[in-house]
Amino acid sequence: QLQLVESGGGLVQAGGSLRLSCAASGRTVSSYAMGWFRQAPGKEREFVAAISCSGGSTSLSDSAKGRFTISRDNAKNTVYLNMNSLKPEETAVYYCAARRGGSRYYMRANEYDYWGQGTQVTVSS
Numbered sequence: 001q002l003q004l005v006e007s008g009g010g011l012v013q014a015g016g017s018l019r020l021s022c023a024a025s026g027r028t029v030s031s032y033a034m035g036w037f038r039q040a041p042g043k044e045r046e047f048v049a050a051i052s053c054s055g056g057s058t059s060l061s062d063s064a065k066g067r068f069t070i071s072r073d074n075a076k077n078t079v080y081l082n083m084n085s086l087k088p089e090e091t092a093v094y095y096c097a098a099r100r101g102g103s104r105y106y107m108r109a110n111e112y113d114y115w116g117q118g119t120q121v122t123v124s125s
Contacts, residue, residue: 002027002114004096009119014088016123020081022096022116030054030074033101036081037109038092038121045095049081050105059105063090088125093118 008020022034035050049070050059058070067086072079079096097112106112 002029002032002098004098004114004116006094006096006116006119009094009121011122011124012086014086014123014125016086017082017084018086018121020083020094020096020119020121022079022081024077024079024098028074029072029077029079029098031100032098032114033104033106034070034072034079035097035106035112036070036079036094037097038090038094039118040089040092043092045109047107047109048094050107051079052103052105053101054103057103057105059107083121086121086123088123091122092120094121 003026005023036048039045051070055072067084069082095118096116098114099112
């Protein structure tokens with residue numbers, strides 16, 4: 001069973017940066033496509049970024065393009081989300097997700113089989 005643990009969240013001022021990490025255990029993450037989602041209070045979970053098994057293909061939401069990057073280090077069984085120029089409206093719990101995959105990425109939450117517990121990101125104005 002694959003287990004995911006997010007870290008790196010916290011309180012940051014608007015315009016600041018954070019780096020989220022998702023550490024996998026139980027299975028080798030190189031066989032899994034990975035994604036980041038976020039959910040603010042009272043809102044639906046939304047897609048942020050996704051990456052294929054090898055890291056060769058990535059996708060970012062329109063709001064994340066130009067400011068966020070997703071990457072992975074399969075040797076460390078870890079996926080990262082670097083976030084720059086953060087905005088107060090991006091305050092949310094950020095979740096890491098995984099599913100077995102090939103060369104593509106996945107952008108819908110219902111396409112993922114494994115989820116972490118989430119890490120809180122709070123952006124103050």
